[in-house]
Amino acid sequence: MFDVGSFRTRTCGTHGRRSFLRLAGSLGLAWGLPLSRVSAAETKTPRAKSVIFVFLWGGPSHLDTCDPKPDAPVEYRGPFSAIATRSPGMHFTELVPRLADRSDRYSIIRSHSTTEPGHPDAGTMALTGFKEIPAPVQPNFGSIIARHRGGRATLPPFVSLARGVVMDSGRRIEGYGGGTLSSAYDPLLVGCSAEGDVEIPALRLLDGLNPLRIRDRVGLVSQLDAVPRALERAGFDTWDRNFQSAYDLLLNPAARQAFDLTRESDATRARYGYTMFGQSSLLARRLVEAGVPYIQLNYSRHPEAINTGFEFGWDTHLYNFELLQDQHCPILDRAYAALFDDLHERGLIDQTLVVMMGEFGRTPRISSHAARDHWPPCYFSIWAGGGVKPGRVIGTSDRLGEHPVGESISPLMVGTTIAELCGLDTQARAEMNVLAGGRVIDALL
Amino acid sequence: MPCCNPATIEIVPISVGWLSRSPGSFCATLVALAALLTALAAPVSATEPVQLTRDGRLKFSPVVSHDGREIVYVELADPTIYRLTRLNLADGSTKPLHPDARTSEFEPAFSADGKIYAYLKTSGVLRVNLIIQEVGGATLGDVPPADGFSGMRSPAIAPDRKHVVYSFHDGGHQQLFEVDITGKARRALTTSRGINNWPAYSPDGAEVVFGSSRDGDFEIYRMPASGGDAQRLTFSPGQDIRPRFSPDGKQIAFTTHRDGNAEVYVMQSDGSSPRRLTTSPDRDDYPAWYPDGKRLVIVSEQGGRHDLYSISVE
Numbered sequence: 234m235f236d237v238g239s240f241r242t243r244t245c246g247t248h249g250r251r252s253f254l255r256l257a258g259s260l261g262l263a264w265g266l267p268l269s270r271v272s273a274a275e276t277k278t279p280r281a282k283s284v285i286f287v288f289l290w291g292g293p294s295h296l297d298t299c300d301p302k303p304d305a306p307v308e309y310r311g312p313f314s315a316i317a318t319r320s321p322g323m324h325f326t327e328l329v330p331r332l333a334d335r336s337d338r339y340s341i342i343r344s345h346s347t348t349e350p351g352h353p354d355a356g357t358m359a360l361t362g363f364k365e366i367p368a369p370v371q372p373n374f375g376s377i378i379a380r381h382r383g384g385r386a387t388l389p390p391f392v393s394l395a396r397g398v399v400m401d402s403g404r405r406i407e408g409y410g411g412g413t414l415s416s417a418y419d420p421l422l423v424g425c426s427a428e429g430d431v432e433i434p435a436l437r438l439l440d441g442l443n444p445l446r447i448r449d450r451v452g453l454v455s456q457l458d459a460v461p462r463a464l465e466r467a468g469f470d471t472w473d474r475n476f477q478s479a480y481d482l483l484l485n486p487a488a489r490q491a492f493d494l495t496r497e498s499d500a501t502r503a504r505y506g507y508t509m510f511g512q513s514s515l516l517a518r519r520l521v522e523a524g525v526p527y528i529q530l531n532y533s534r535h536p537e538a539i540n541t542g543f544e545f546g547w548d549t550h551l552y553n554f555e556l557l558q559d560q561h562c563p564i565l566d567r568a569y570a571a572l573f574d575d576l577h578e579r580g581l582i583d584q585t586l587v588v589m590m591g592e593f594g595r596t597p598r599i600s601s602h603a604a605r606d607h608w609p610p611c612y613f614s615i616w617a618g619g620g621v622k623p624g625r626v627i628g629t630s631d632r633l634g635e636h637p638v639g640e641s642i643s644p645l646m647v648g649t650t651i652a653e654l655c656g657l658d659t660q661a662r663a664e665m666n667v668l669a670g671g672r673v674i675d676a677l678l
Numbered sequence: 679m680p681c682c683n684p685a686t687i688e689i690v691p692i693s694v695g696w697l698s699r700s701p702g703s704f705c706a707t708l709v710a711l712a713a714l715l716t717a718l719a720a721p722v723s724a725t726e727p728v729q730l731t732r733d734g735r736l737k738f739s740p741v742v743s744h745d746g747r748e749i750v751y752v753e754l755a756d757p758t759i760y761r762l763t764r765l766n767l768a769d770g771s772t773k774p775l776h777p778d779a780r781t782s783e784f785e786p787a788f789s790a791d792g793k794i795y796a797y798l799k800t801s802g803v804l805r806v807n808l809i810i811q812e813v814g815g816a817t818l819g820d821v822p823p824a825d826g827f828s829g830m831r832s833p834a835i836a837p838d839r840k841h842v843v844y845s846f847h848d849g850g851h852q853q854l855f856e857v858d859i860t861g862k863a864r865r866a867l868t869t870s871r872g873i874n875n876w877p878a879y880s881p882d883g884a885e886v887v888f889g890s891s892r893d894g895d896f897e898i899y900r901m902p903a904s905g906g907d908a909q910r911l912t913f914s915p916g917q918d919i920r921p922r923f924s925p926d927g928k929q930i931a932f933t934t935h936r937d938g939n940a941e942v943y944v945m946q947s948d949g950s951s952p953r954r955l956t957t958s959p960d961r962d963d964y965p966a967w968y969p970d971g972k973r974l975v976i977v978s979e980q981g982g983r984h985d986l987y988s989i990s991v992e
Contacts, residue, residue, distance in 0.1 A: 312873050312896050312917075426757075427734075502982065506979075507735075507982045508736065537803070537804065541781040555831065601847065603851060603873060604847070
């Protein structure tokens with residue numbers, strides 16, 4: 234393992250923990266690329282300097298979280314009570330009380346719809362705005378922002394927080410990265426454990442290297458020379474191009490600090506919760522502070538709710554009600570509220586767009602297995618900061634939560650709105666040849 | 679720490695454990711001796727609540743052994759697996775209940791005499807089996823769900839060790855079912871709408887207490903162990919879940935959200951005199967009785983960490 238520094242964690246427990254920033258090999262990382270592609274049209278001042286895209290992979294049940302239907306028949310409404318929010322007339326379920334208590338500071342869309350019923354396709358659709366097939370796969374929203382911004386010299390412009398590329402069982406979600414913009418705009422993959430240990434899995438290729446023991450750049454080069462074949466085998470053809478940036482990330486103290494959660498107080502870390510998602514949310518905030526333009530904060534790498542070898546995602550074909558009440562909602566509610574409050578208190582929320590959503594909803598009618606299955610026609614998202622007007626309820630679902638009433642809002646509109654808030658207007662998007670046909674969700678602005 | 683009424687507890691002596699255990703290392707012995715010396719040097723009583731674990735990992739479903747010497751609970755051992763873990767109350771050491779387990783195992787339940795236990799085990803993609811086995815011995819029953827994307831929930835073993843009750847889906851609802859100790863002869867105990875879950879036997883085995891959404895949100899009910907009319911015990915808004923009879927059968931501990939977040943309460947077994955035991959702004963959940971009937975072990979979220987605590991009910 235390629236450990237770049239070790240940090241004594243200050244915890245409220247009786248014993249300390251050690252936290253390591255683990256780095257190994259760079260993928261097609263876009264930071265450090267020249268900004269020459271940025272056109273005059275793209276240079277307009279963005280309302281959102283950074284984006285945190287909270288991806289609830291697997292598809293959370295809208296009826297059991299943020300779009301309850303307490304008057305629906307028992308076959309639909311589920312066992313959870315509706316509670317008031319700070320927005321008049323709007324209710325959530327009792328599973329997300331902290332979210333409910335902050336509803337006046339964000340806006341919610343309840344009329345999303347997607348065309349894709351399965352995870353891989355719906356995942357790509359949610360992350361790119363387009364279907365995975367036919368090829369070519371379009372770029373992730375983050376890749377678009379990465380190309381637009383370029384990023385600081387020592388930090389990548391697009392970071393995806395998970396234990397690797399988002400997958401559905403053994404299959405990679407093609408919309409995870411650069412798509413038509415090239416792998417140079419793939420995200421830097423960063424994992425974060427429940428204890429706050431940060432790891433960059435791709436760099437495991439450089440096993441045995443330790444930059445802290447390297448006295449000069451030549452020394453690092455000589456060590457890296459020992460692994461080019463491994464890099465080639467892994468298909469990292471952009472390594473050479475991004476070598477300088479990778480070097481900077483590895484050895485630049487400021488860059489390393491962005492990944493070091495031990496610099497946070499015990500109180501702050503506790504506020505987010507010592508869960509993988511909680512500490513990843515805190516890491517996302519640190520990356521915003523460090524100037525990373527786009528962070529995809531994945532609740533899990535895999536969607537499966539309970540399956541050996543996979544994290545517990547939101548795909549609750551089984552144990553929907555139990556997993557939501559026992560695990561997912563308490564973790565999400567705590568971490569999201571902490572992230573939201575933290576961004577507010579640090580004065581970052583106005584320049585940080587936070588979008589939270591899954592790839593689809595779940596069946597309003599409870600399944601024969603007393604759970605809920607995939608439901609593409611209707612789901613929700615939450616939008617905060619970065620130029621979004623708070624306190625709005627945009628769109629509505631019908632009596633049973635089966636379909637939007639009136640016009641639905643597509644994943645392409647989500648990406649287009651994110652791009653618009655990040656300073657890519659219609660002309661800039663056209664010049665980049667991305668998000669074709671997309672419309673901005675004007676009701677958010 | 680979960681806030682609750684100060685009380686006293688016994689210092690649990692180190693003794694032969696509840697489950698068969700492998701020989702400890704020299705270091706483990708030293709740790710145990712140190713714990714014993716610390717206990718002996720301390721006052722005879724300690725103020726509740728008592729923190730029992732300190733790793734902070736997500737935890738669920740603790741149960742106290744029949745002799746009060748161990749707790750078995752579920753922890754998120756890594757991001758992908760639930761593991762059954764044993765906590766030795768004498769020295770605070772933990773170890774996996776099944777060291778060779780490679781799939782998620784959760785929701786343990788033990789018979790009143792500690793001889794048999796049941797738990798759930800993932801057996802495939804979104805598929806969970808009910809396992810019934812002797813402590814340190816043979817598997818008595820391995821019950822797969824009837825179809826894919828399904829699994830049992832919340833097993834409990836009858837005091838006479840003749841039956842296991844659990845929750846399972848049925849036509850869009852979730853009912854309580856009873857099987858014999860080998861997992862056969864399945865029989866439905868409930869036929870209501872909604873979700874029925876978290877069954878627990880009364881000490882005499884005559885009744886089962888459980889949670890159900892049959893009337894809207896989750897409330898607590900009791901009924902004859904053989905099924906039949908259920909008596910509703912709670913009437914609060916929000917979830918009332920995970921009921922457990924006290925060892926003498928006179929009280930029921932449960933988790934409720936009536937105060938805005940998960941708190942642990944006790945009430946008389948007829949539903950009267952509900953009394954709040956925890957007041958933390960964070961989550962207090964999964965109450966399980968000690969054999970003395972004076973304390974509960976709970977999972978409490980404190981400072982963003984999930985640990986086991988012992989609290990008094992007096």
